[in-house]
Amino acid sequence: MEIIAYLIDFILHVDKHLEAFVVAYGPWVYALLFAIIFVETGVVVMPFLPGDSLLFVVGAMCGVGLMSYPLTVGLLFVAAVLGNQSNYTIGRYFGPKVFQWEDSRFFNKRAFNQAHDFYEKYGGITIVAARFMPFLRTFAPFVAGVAQMTRSKFTFYDVTGGALWVGGIITAGYFFGSVPWVKANLDKIIWAMILLPGVLVLFGAWKGRRKAAAGAL
Numbered sequence: 001m002e003i004i005a006y007l008i009d010f011i012l013h014v015d016k017h018l019e020a021f022v023v024a025y026g027p028w029v030y031a032l033l034f035a036i037i038f039v040e041t042g043v044v045v046m047p048f049l050p051g052d053s054l055l056f057v058v059g060a061m062c063g064v065g066l067m068s069y070p071l072t073v074g075l076l077f078v079a080a081v082l083g084n085q086s087n088y089t090i091g092r093y094f095g096p097k098v099f100q101w102e103d104s105r106f107f108n109k110r111a112f113n114q115a116h117d118f119y120e121k122y123g124g125i126t127i128v129a130a131r132f133m134p135f136l137r138t139f140a141p142f143v144a145g146v147a148q149m150t151r152s153k154f155t156f157y158d159v160t161g162g163a164l165w166v167g168g169i170i171t172a173g174y175f176f177g178s179v180p181w182v183k184a185n186l187d188k189i190i191w192a193m194i195l196l197p198g199v200l201v202l203f204g205a206w207k208g209r210r211k212a213a214a215g216a217l
Contacts, residue, residue: 018057022066029067033058034079037166041083041137051134052169059170060177073170080162084127084141088154091145124149127157131165 022029033054040051055076062069130140144154176182 018054018061019066022061030071030075033072034075037076037079038083038086041080041141042086043083043138051137052132055166055169056173056177059173059175060182061173062170063174063178069170069174073167076170077162077166080131080166081158084158084162085155087138087141088145088149088151088158091142092148093145124153124157127154128161128164131161137165 018029021032025032036054037051058067058072058076059069061067062072124144126140127144130136141154141158
């Protein structure tokens with residue numbers, strides 16, 4: 001329970017934790033961030049790690065000179081691309097066995113099925129769109145592997161989505177993270193970055209089911 005409480009506190013106050021880490025350990029923060037982004041995108045059982053909010057806060061830290069903007073963008077872009085490649089590889093070679101798993105503490109089969117349906121409907125562009133959706137961005141490359149999407153096609157969407165996600169959100173944090181209103185409401189912004197994409201996905205799924213039900217009548 002203490003680990004869960006700390007993780008929640010880290011996600012909601014990631015700005016304070018990262019700033020303290022930079023003060024204490026300096027350049028080691030780049031290794032920490034690389035590991036978080038790689039694991040969050042590359043290990044299918046780790047979808048709860050911070051992603052969007054972390055990138056935004058990192059951008060804000062770059063904006064005030066605590067970190068290097070070009071180094072951070074380049075390094076985390078590589079982490080995001082390699083993470084997806086790892087997840088894709090896991091799905092390609094081990095994914096079919098997952099369909100035999102039951103819900104467990106480490107794998108939510110319902111969430112996996114939702115990601116699978118989303119991928120089946122929207123195809124390769126899912127890899128790009130899912131970058132901006134917590135949980136789905138962890139499952140989408142895994143599902144692409146399960147679906148035997150070709151490596152070259154997957155890599156194209158992986159690189160494109162990674163560049164837009166990492167570059168876009170870090171840049172937004174760089175320019176807007178130090179705005180007084182943003183700093184005063186950062187906790188609310190983090191909640192919005194976590195919850196809003198999920199609400200949009202659920203709304204889209206609900207509309208899809210209504211349309212399918214109406215078509216069956």
